[in-house]
Amino acid sequence: MAVKTRRYSARDVTILVIGLGVAIAVNVSVIWGPTLASIGLSGTGWNGIGPIEWIGGQNYHDLAAEYPPFWSAVRNNVLWLGFLGLVATPFGLFCAVLLDRRLRMSRFYQSALYMPVVLSLAVVGFIAQLVYSSDYGVLNAVTGLNVDWLGDRAINIWVVMIAAGWRHVGYVMIIYLAGLKAVDPALKEAAAIDGANERQAFFRVVFPTLRPVNVIVLVITVIEALRAFDIVYAINKGRNGLELLSVLVTENIVGEASRIGFGSAIAVILLVISMGFIVAYLSQMFREER
Amino acid sequence: MTLTAPAAAPPAQTRRPPVRRPVRPLRVLLHVFLTLVALGWLLPLVLAVYASLRPYEETARLGYVSLPEHLTLDYYAQAWTQAELPRYYLNTLIIVLPAVVVTLLLASFTAFAIARLRIPGRRTLLIVFTAGNLLPPQVLITPLYTLYTMVPLPSWLSDSQSLYDSYLGLILVHVAFQFGFCVFVMANFMRTIPEEINEAALVDGAGVWKRYWRLTLPLCRPVLAALSTLQFTWMYNDFLWALVLMSSGDKLPVTSALNNLRGQFFTDYNLLAAGSMLVALPTLIVFQLLHKQFVAGLTLGATKG
Numbered sequence: 061m062a063v064k065t066r067r068y069s070a071r072d073v074t075i076l077v078i079g080l081g082v083a084i085a086v087n088v089s090v091i092w093g094p095t096l097a098s099i100g101l102s103g104t105g106w107n108g109i110g111p112i113e114w115i116g117g118q119n120y121h122d123l124a125a126e127y128p129p130f131w132s133a134v135r136n137n138v139l140w141l142g143f144l145g146l147v148a149t150p151f152g153l154f155c156a157v158l159l160d161r162r163l164r165m166s167r168f169y170q171s172a173l174y175m176p177v178v179l180s181l182a183v184v185g186f187i188a189q190l191v192y193s194s195d196y197g198v199l200n201a202v203t204g205l206n207v208d209w210l211g212d213r214a215i216n217i218w219v220v221m222i223a224a225g226w227r228h229v230g231y232v233m234i235i236y237l238a239g240l241k242a243v244d245p246a247l248k249e250a251a252a253i254d255g256a257n258e259r260q261a262f263f264r265v266v267f268p269t270l271r272p273v274n275v276i277v278l279v280i281t282v283i284e285a286l287r288a289f290d291i292v293y294a295i296n297k298g299r300n301g302l303e304l305l306s307v308l309v310t311e312n313i314v315g316e317a318s319r320i321g322f323g324s325a326i327a328v329i330l331l332v333i334s335m336g337f338i339v340a341y342l343s344q345m346f347r348e349e350r
Numbered sequence: 351m352t353l354t355a356p357a358a359a360p361p362a363q364t365r366r367p368p369v370r371r372p373v374r375p376l377r378v379l380l381h382v383f384l385t386l387v388a389l390g391w392l393l394p395l396v397l398a399v400y401a402s403l404r405p406y407e408e409t410a411r412l413g414y415v416s417l418p419e420h421l422t423l424d425y426y427a428q429a430w431t432q433a434e435l436p437r438y439y440l441n442t443l444i445i446v447l448p449a450v451v452v453t454l455l456l457a458s459f460t461a462f463a464i465a466r467l468r469i470p471g472r473r474t475l476l477i478v479f480t481a482g483n484l485l486p487p488q489v490l491i492t493p494l495y496t497l498y499t500m501v502p503l504p505s506w507l508s509d510s511q512s513l514y515d516s517y518l519g520l521i522l523v524h525v526a527f528q529f530g531f532c533v534f535v536m537a538n539f540m541r542t543i544p545e546e547i548n549e550a551a552l553v554d555g556a557g558v559w560k561r562y563w564r565l566t567l568p569l570c571r572p573v574l575a576a577l578s579t580l581q582f583t584w585m586y587n588d589f590l591w592a593l594v595l596m597s598s599g600d601k602l603p604v605t606s607a608l609n610n611l612r613g614q615f616f617t618d619y620n621l622l623a624a625g626s627m628l629v630a631l632p633t634l635i636v637f638q639l640l641h642k643q644f645v646a647g648l649t650l651g652a653t654k655g
């Protein structure tokens with residue numbers, strides 16, 4: 061404290077209080093306040109106007125028992141996570157490993173892979189329609205099939221996940237590529253001298269050193285899977301087999317029926333899942349920094 | 351929607367020659383594979399461009415995979431004028447430019463306070479800010495929407511007279527949501543600036559503002575460039591916030607407007623393809639011109655030495 065009083069003049073303190081005050085005020089009023097409010101409102105049957113009435117866990121019960129889109133949304137979100145995590149992310153890593161060597165045209169390969177990353181997910185949704193549309197889509201034209209890729213409840217979620225993966229692979233690839241570039245080349249050389257082949261060198265030596273990057277990629281993958289919204293909304297507003305938790309939340313405010321309490325209950329479920337990963341990530345991140 | 355680990359410069363090492371000569375056939379295979387993947391990745395975009403250049407009547411007759419009889423820019427002209435795209439671009443600029451500037455200013459000052467000053471509770475602050483950035487927007491969107499409808503604004507600031515359906519509301523939500531990520535990245539970067547610079551300024555009697563504005567910020571130019579490229583792209587691409595927090599169609603930013611205009615102006619797929627390309631164009635241009643900053647922004651310190 062003695063040090064502080066000497067270091068900071070009254071003017072310094074004013075500037076700090078204003079600067080940090082604005083930052084904290086914005087953060088609390090737009091992010092954390094509403095987040096906590098979601099938890100509170102999820103126990104009410106509020107419809108946006110009129111008195112707020114506490115109904116306890118009723119919303120959660122209705123959600124699980126009397127709202128069929130909920131379970132199909134849960135299923136789709138789990139599929140989405142599984143697809144990004146088990147297909148798109150490993151493929152991104154694989155491409156990064158292939159590109160992490162001096163190759164001619166490496167720049168071209170990289171650019172092509174991460175071009176979709178700069179596109180808005182809504183635009184990705186529109187492009188998906190060109191490819192998958194049942195009457196004019198390219199896929200049907202090329203394969204000669206007559207499948208309603210986006211309209212058939214049994215398959216449309218898979219097709220949309222491929223479009224999402226198209227963008228996710230590039231994202232993961234850039235991050236891994238940067239991680240791989242930072243790995244000390246001497247490590248790989250040492251492994252090679254010890255007689256390890258490339259695969260052994262990667263899995264036994266390089267991959268373990270990528271742990272921090274792996275954690276980041278895992279969190280990005282989970283968060284992206286929970287946030288998924290734009291693509292399905294651009295395609296069919298997230299109905300008919302494309303339900304997602306995020307869509308259900310939005311439906312309850314954008315649509316005619318404004319069921320604030322009910323929508324908040326879905327939001328709380330999203331919050332609980334995402335907080336699990338966020339806490340795990342941050343504790344890993346800040347533990348090393350002491 | 352992004353996060354990265356603390357920044358650390360990769361070890362500057364001179365590349366040594368490879369231990370073994372690579373086997374030739376494998377190299378060829380590698381190139382074949384990568385070329386196929388790259389072309390596959392570009393295909394949907396190429397297709398969208400191709401479709402946008404052909405009359406709908408023609409693709410309807412021959413399918414998208416066919417040789418063109420006519421190539422025309424008509425659809426672009428149509429999207430540009432009939433759907434009044436320039437107006438929506440302008441809306442985007444009104445929202446995104448101030449949002450990027452304010453986010454970076456606020457975040458850089460906060461990062462400076464957290465990383466360079468011994469303010470109490472700085473670690474907690476950093477954790478709370480970073481965690482906030484990772485939340486899915488839907489977690490807080492319902493109460494936020496309600497809150498926005500209840501906050502009154504004078505009519506010279508917002509013709510809806512509330513934060514809901516106003517440019518200011520969208521700017522605010524972008525600033526708040528992207529703030530955490532920027533603080534996190536910049537705080538990590540500022541930690542790598544040698545402490546001696548700060549000490550020297552202290553001896554000279556420089557105040558907090560001077561040390562932030564004149565001393566630290568100029569050293570952060572590379573991060574600021576990377577972050578502004580990235581933030582421009584994220585905010586430009588936003589779809590959800592405008593969808594929920596705006597109601598007047600004529601105030602929508604261009605990405606959300608595209609969806610709104612579908613059915614009304616974008617009556618067929620080829621016109622929609624042209625519209626999509628026009629909407630995607632600014633981000634693709636930014637990506638081409640500021641390629642390095644974009645990648646740097648995404649990977650800022652994704653590597654931990």
